Amino acid sequence: MPDVVVVGEIGRDLVLGVDAIPEPGGSADVTARREVLGGKGANQAVGLRCLAVGVGLVGVVGDDAAGADVLAQAERDGIDVSGVVRRAGAPTALLVDVVEPDGVRRLLESVDDAVRLTAEDVRAAEPLIASARLLLVQLQQPGPAVREALRLARAHGVRVVADGAPADDETRRAVLGGASVVRADDTEAALLLDRDLGGVDAAVDAAAALLDAGPDVVALAVGTEANVLAWSGGQVVMPLIDSEPVDPTGGGDAFVAGLAAALLRGDAPEAAGWFASAAAAATVSHLGGRPDLDRARLDEVARLTRAEHDAAPR
Ligand SMILES: Nc1ncnc2c1ncn2[C@@H]1O[C@H](COP(=O)(O)OP(=O)(O)O)[C@@H](O)[C@H]1O
Ligand SMILES: [Mg+2]
Known part of the structure; x- marks a missing residue:
């Protein structure tokens, strides 16, 4: 039985690298191409694997060839797909990620x-x-x-991690009341709090407000600057880790x-x-949102970055 169940989007991800997007009417050579299992739910599951x-x-997924392909890939990735619905007559989601040099x-x-997903699914x-x-819930779903x-998580005593912005107010209340960990990027945090955010100070305030609403841990992205993490008892502003961002896709899912x-x-x-x-830093340093994570390497980067942060004068 799996340790974590991820609820979220599954699709086919077509990643195309180009030197430049062509002008209207023009064309461009594709310099790199990957066709893989994708979608936020699947990428989070792959990251955990x-x-x-x-x-x-x-x-x-749909009952089309793409659906069969991505399901087969998920199985090869070692993901339990017994909870994946193959919807008759539906087209499997297709995500096309076109990337120019310098991570555009x-x-x-x-x-x-x-x-x-429906409630019945x-x-x-x-x-x-x-x-x-x-239970890791991608809030992009209805x-x-x-x-x-x-x-279901509450009924069975399962801890919940929620990522994204809830679809409506009722869901927002349910998330804040039921999730132990809430994570959001800048736009999503504004929706969670129903107010605009800008900069680190606003994110720190926002994280504190979200903690008061129920969760034990809150993580908010602050643009190209940092991630703010807050928990009952503390908070930290983690500047982005130096990396050459090749493609921002999937940074949040890897996070x-x-x-x-x-x-x-059991980490604190x-x-x-x-x-x-x-x-996140490892994932934005390659093309496409599919994570390729190495635990020992991440432990090392995390240790070094934290030590550097703790040693810096403030
Ligand atoms: N170099 C980096 N170091 C640390 N975190 C990063 C870095 N680059 C991007 N991130 C993080 O990746 C996340 C991207 O979030 P999000 O917009 O939710 O991405 P997606 O939904 O496409 O996966 C943010 O939390 C951002 O801070
Ligand atoms: Mg995201």
Whole structure:
């Protein structure tokens, strides 16, 4: 039985590297191409697998060839796909990530409503969820599915990590009331709090406000500057780790996978935060959102970065 169940999007990810986006009417040679299992849920699951965590995935693919392909890849990745729904007649999600040099990314998303999770889809995965130690919910999914996942986690005493912005107000209340860990990028944090945020100070305040609302750990991204991590008893502003960003896709998904894996192995929140940051930095340094994480390497980067941060004058 998996340690972590991830509820979220599954799709086919087509990553194309180009020297420059062509002008309207023009064309360009593709310099790099990858076609892989993708989508936020799948990427988080792959990240956890890289870190030797047992993972089950709950999501929807179509009954088309792409669906069969990505499911087969998920199985090769060692992911339990018993909670994945193959929806008759639905087209599997296609995500096209076009990347120019220096990490300039354009994302095209073809995600039919039919491949979004319903509450019934999630309920069908109850045995899987009940057996997990941790449930990772991607909030991009529709409100009823997210709320059902939270309800099942509560019923079975499973700790919840939520990533993203809730679809509606009812879901937002359910997330803040039911999730132990909440993570969001800048835009998502503004939606969680219903106010605009800008800069580190605003994110620190926002993280404190979110902690008051229920979660034990809150992680918020602050643009190209930092990630703020707050927990009952402390907080840390973690500057981004120096890396050559090749493609920003999947940074957040790797962050949340790293955070979940580290908390699961018993790391204290701050250590888990540095580990998560190292996972994000590793993922944005290659093309495509599919993470390729090495636990020992992340531990080393996290240790060095934290030591550097603690030694810096403030
Ligand atoms: N060099 C880096 N070091 C640490 N964290 C990084 C680095 N580059 C990007 N990140 C983090 O990656 C995350 C990207 O978040 P998000 O927008 O949710 O990405 P996605 O949803 O595409 O996976 C942010 O938390 C950001 O701080
Ligand atoms: Mg994200």
